[in-house]
Amino acid sequence: MKTSTDELLVFVTVIDSGSITAAAEKLGQTVSGVSRALTRLEQKLDTALVRRTTRRLHLTEEGDAFLRRARAILDALEEAEESVARGRERPSGRLRVDAASPFMLHCVAPHMSAFSALYPEIRLELTSNERIVDLLEQKVDIAIRIGALQDSTLHARALGESRLRVLASPAYLAEHGEPTTLDALRGHRLIGFTAPEHLNRWPLRAAGNRRRGSRAQDDDTALLKIEPSITASSGETLRQLALSSSGVACLADFMTAADVREQRLVPILGNLLVDRRQPVHAVYYQSVSLAGRVQSFLDFIAARVRL
Template identity: 35%
Template structure:
């Protein structure tokens, strides 16, 4: 009997767990059954989907494409069956979310308990990283991205915009003085990003014109959270998203600097996901939740 659907499910389980044994445990079948199913699938398709070594297992380029297409197909089948289960059928299953550290800690974690309370059958797996990751490779259902979109072949849902702001700690300003003009930054320590070394200027609105002013500093951080913590510690002046420092501004740990010269620029915030005609209900529920519950300062 042709069991293509079952083989697809086994393949997705292997891709999800990263091993034949892990897939076998998840599906409650034997590892040999998993191995045979993958072999039949590769033989039928005529391509190698998985590379195996004594230490690791990974998807080939063809395997990545197949995983993306099959995940959408199975999601559609699940939705069809759930449609017959009635309106009371709730979103369920694992929801894998990838986000930057600042957005995750400041915006997602405070509201995630409400999402989980509404959808108790969804198991949330949140991964925080300031490195750009591939959605499929990271095995994520939804990824939150701030700034220009670089991912291709993905659907994007705009969540809002993050206004940029210059901040410093009261202690730093008491010692170094409050700059009254962008040119005064030449005498200050400006905190910068190690992954943006080419961006050694900050924008300002001066006499109605947008002007880029050079900035210098002895400190470079590899994430927004590192730069924020350095600013709170009194290490210098930082330029960060307002959502990232809203709590610090409210608590007085940081104060806004050169607000009269703020150019009013923003960074867009998007939720990215693999686009299918019918999204899995858990993913759709989370996207809808973000649209209604997310509040950006």
């Protein structure tokens, strides 16, 4: 017996929701109906797709492989349906977008007037969280994530990469001098993140250990662990601290390019800097009801963000 698209949808929704109960609520079905559909799918495939425990479901190796195929099939079907729908009507309704405050302020918010002019029937709801949010729990449609992606159940669209640099204000450097070695840097006031700890590892090498300008995406030996004098949970707060001459910070180009261009911040230690870049992705769950809004926003922001 052939597998139906309804069974594929049940399987994908169960995995995305994290439980049969949550999937049933999302699909508007009974828990027993969703459970039977999942069992029926496994029987048709003659293999276990998930391991069931008292607390959650875990994909088997076969389930993980089948999940990718199931998503591709549902995506193709949804794209075909959405293509027809787009020909009949413009995207409308509420769209919730979440990003860390620096990215929201410097890369998203400046373009939202133009987006609203193009899509006046989409009601935008913008939120800023400094840590990774659960899209389902927070009812977020699109999240902008900076750094390596962890959740394989999400769809992702790459927006680019942003390089990290060590910077300070001209006033701070005039008062305290410009460090040219790692030992000298340790004697300065360093501004870092409260959490997570890996954000306080700066892309600086000991002289002679690595070629200047070389990439260090996966080489933690090229990272210098700092002991910050001041910490903050938000990159935007760190930027403001650096601008106010509170110390030296390591920040991404997407939030400091204008500051450097207008000489409000000065890049330092360029001879020791390793080319470390943070990938930026827009992540989302596929949804028929949201597809037009999500695609419109993704296409719009991808065309305007320059990292």
